[in-house]
Amino acid sequence: MLTIEMEFLMGRAVLSQWGDRTQAEWPPHPQRLFSALVSAYGELGAQKEHENALRWFESLTAPEIKADLSPALRSTPSYFVPVNDEAMKSDSGRTDFRHVLDRRIRHERFFPAVVPEDPIVVFQWPQVPQLEQHRAPLAELVESLTYIGHSSSPVRACLRDESVTPSLCPADHGEMSLRIPSAGRFDRLMSSHELRRADESIQPPLGRVQSYKRPIASSIFSNDAIVVALEGGPRLGMGSTLPLIQQVRSALLARFGTSVSEVLSGHDSVGDMSRQPHLAIVPLGFVNSPYADGSLKGVAFVLPATADRSSRRQLRAALAKTWKLHLGPLGSINVRYVDPRSQGRLKSLDFSAYVGASDTWASVTPVVLDRHPRDKRPAEAVIATACERIGLPRPVEVGIRSVSTISGAPTVHEFHGRSKQVDNRPRQHTTIRFDRKVHGPVMLGAGRFTGLGLCMPLRIPSR
Structure with a gap:
């Protein structure tokens, strides 16, 4: 991996767009970085090893970029x-x-300028062939950069060893278009430089343009769940989520026998609760419909995205055949494996409804707060931290209430059941909004492995 870090030392960047000198360019285009490196090449004496590094550099694919995407804009009077x-x-x-x-x-x-909250911009290439051959001369060029754009934008630049989480990634169709270097760009810049000796109005050609979009974050849970239907027996509602999931989990562990991994059992080798991501079991109910009644239709078994294939095969084998789940005085329910390729299955059993990308999510089952709210740590902040705990960005807005936004979902007070993970902890329905779309599944809070804190993407129809 090749990662170039660049810091605007004055806390702002004076960069003009290629086609409109009155508007600021942000984030800095990769081609602007390449042009600055070519300028450093000339200042260092046009050495052959630097030229070879630049010719190699221009042939790389479009980089990922980490930058503040909501900077303050300075007014641009003439x-x-x-x-x-x-x-x-x-x-x-x-x-x-x-x-x-x-x-x-x-x-x-x-002199259009932007003032980012974070003055550091990072360009990152995940896969780079022949990097070590050109690392030393490229590092010398990067460290010789003095400014980017206008001379009033001094920078500090270097190669860094650690990777970053990008803010923008190359895409076929994206939110913005950025100029990037391509093969032959070094020669075009050199020839334009010679022509400008006689006519300073000559500008280098526009060059190649690449679409970029914000990456869609995903939670630590796999989006490929194993679904079973609950058929026959007593009719249960979503309010019975916790006791039902406890019964399902106990029955599943009995079907595994003595040989079961930590990712499936949720306990480590000494029997303590696992601190690593493990199997989550969530309810699938009749919700999010004008006629929704909140009745339970099935259960989804969600492994962490890092689970190995053997764990998935073992889980699927344990659920492949229809079996009975005994509920004591209430009777028994048939548990039937649902083939994802089957036609005509209930819409309530389609787990993809909990996975699709969205920037707004609402809880179907209440979130059990894993920290007690305080004056300096309100419930909204606890839920925001719970999002980060499962690998999602921190939301920009969190709303809490006792009633779910999802139709058919019971209120907080209608959920019953006890366990040491959720007892004496506040429960809240929530609506969460991120600054970008994120992929599910989203399960939050202390009860996320036992069916509580399950969220659904909320799609607000446009007027």
Whole structure:
């Protein structure tokens, strides 16, 4: 991996867009970085090893970028700036004896600037062939960068060893288009430089343009769940989630026998509760419909995304055949494996409804807060931290209430059942909004492995 870190030392960047000098460019385009490296190449004496590194660099794929995508914009009034000193001119045999400052022509110029919250921008290439061959000369070029864009934007730059989580990734269709270097760009810049010696109005060609979009974050849970239907027996509602999931989990462990991994059992080798991501069991109910009644239709078994294939095979084998789940005085329920390829299955058993990308999510079962709210740590902050705990970005807005936004989901007070993980902890329905779309499944809080804190993407229809 190749990672170039660049810090704007003044806390702001003065960069003009290629097609509109009155507008600021942000984030800095990768091609702007390459042009600055070519400039450093000339200042270092145009050495052959630096040229080879630049020719190799221009052939790389489009980089990932980490930058503040919501910077403050500085207003861009026009300034009339005198050009460089000119020699005294003669006009019709007459000499211009005015002061040199009065003879200088003033041209209108703009200095658009952005002020990011984080002045560090990182360009990252995950897969880079022949990196070690060119690392040393490239590092020398990068460390020789003095400014990017206008000379009032001094920078510090270096190669870094650690990778970063990108803010923008190359895409076929994206939110913005950025200029990137491509093969032959070094030669075009050098030839443009020679032409500008005679005519300073000549500009390098636009070059290649690449679409970028924000990456879609995913939780630590796999989006490929194993689903079983609950058929026959007593009719249960979503309020019975906790005791039902406890019964299902106990029956499943009995079907595994003595040989079961930590990712499936949820306990480590000494019998303590696992601190690693493990199997979560969540209810599938008739919700999010005008006719939803909150009745339980099935159960989904969700492994962490890091689970190995053997654990998945073992889980599928334990659930492949229909078996009975005994509920004591209530009777028994048939547990039937649902083939994802089967046609005509209930919509309530489609786990993909809990997976799709969205920037707004709402709880179907209440979130059990894993920290007690305080004045300096309100319930909204506890839920925001719970999102980060499962690998999602911190939400920009969290709402809490006793009633779910999802139709058919019971209120907080209608959920019953006890366990040492959730007893004496506050429970809240929540609606969460992120600054970007994220992938599910989203299960939050202390009860996320036992069916509580299950969220569904909330799609608000456009008017």
